[in-house]
């Protein structure tokens with residue numbers, strides 16, 4: 169999925185690019201950019217570009233370290249077996265060194281070019297993904313992605329802080345929204361690839377707690393996410409454009425989650441509601457964060 173095979177690059181470069189999980193990182197970069205564009209205040213375009221580049225490179229470095237650590241596990245799952253390390257196209261040490269170089273380089277450039285606080289949070293989020301989630305939580309607890317999901321929730325906070333230089337309630341809310349979004353996003357996928365995780369001994373929720381409990385938890389997180397996304401509007405951090413969009417997007421998310429949460433799959437049913445929810449979860453976050461920026465633009469222009 170993340171192979172990057174279509175890029176017109178030499179094969180070795182393509183593999184290094186694939187190590188950064190480019191498709192997953194598109195949303196990470198987008199939410200980081202939206203955090204930056206929605207923040208109050210102004211930022212020089214060169215500094216803004218540097219901040220987003222550092223988020224992208226840092227996230228890619230953490231993804232490379234994740235794959236260095238999990239090469240054996242990835243080899244045992246159909247979805248991941250073709251990645252550069254399990255497929256034997258790259259030395260493990262190359263992936264490790266690449267991951268360290270990108271991680272260290274991105275934090276250093278962020279610190280020098282953007283700000284110390286943004287660099288510190290970037291460093292922590294890389295550590296969070298590469299160590300707290302990958303090494304510590306993922307193989308140990310079915311709550312791995314509930315807690316570990318925090319890693320992917322930092323980019324909009326980093327983008328915001330690149331502009332403002334301090335942590336206020338709004339960037340914390342953006343963090344909380346992605347944190348609450350991650351369980352339905354990932355467990356929907358885990359429901360239709362669960363046999364793979366069971367095979368390699370990773371205690372993902374459907375494997376440990378069973379399908380019914382996972383379905384109920386997906387619905388519970390989706391329901392909790394809806395009012396949470398409205399808090400920025402209630403506290404006056406955004407206007408009505410964002411508020412109504414969050415409400416509509418959230419109602420659809422709850423409806424699709426209810427379909428998944430309240431049903432029992434039967435062999436051969438194709439897991440259509442689960443696949444639909446996974447796809448929608450990605451569209452949902454893209455549009456929600458996009459509306460945050462449009463809302464800010466409308467406010468600045470005096471349209472609302």
Ligand code: HEM
Pocket residue numbers: 169170191192193194195196199301312313316317318319320321346350353354357450453
């Ligand atoms: C611990 C939390 C998370 C886990 C375990 C997780 C896991 C996954 C997995 C296994 C996939 C399948 C596709 C692949 O591996 O290429 C996927 C897809 C995806 N994830 Fe997540 N994810 C998490 C959090 C996030 C976050 C925070 C974001 C962005 C804000 C994100 C964005 C995406 C996107 C855009 C895709 C689709 C990639 C494609 O089109 O192939 N994920 N996720």
Ligand SMILES: CC(C)=CCC/C(C)=C/CC/C(C)=C/COP(=O)(O)OP(=O)(O)O
Pocket residue numbers: 189192196223226227230234238248290293294295297306317319320322323
């Ligand atoms: C700035 C920064 C460090 C951002 C972190 C980015 C981020 C989205 C982290 C966690 C999400 C993620 C890609 C999980 C993949 O799960 P996995 O690695 O368990 O999936 P796999 O089974 O496909 O390897």
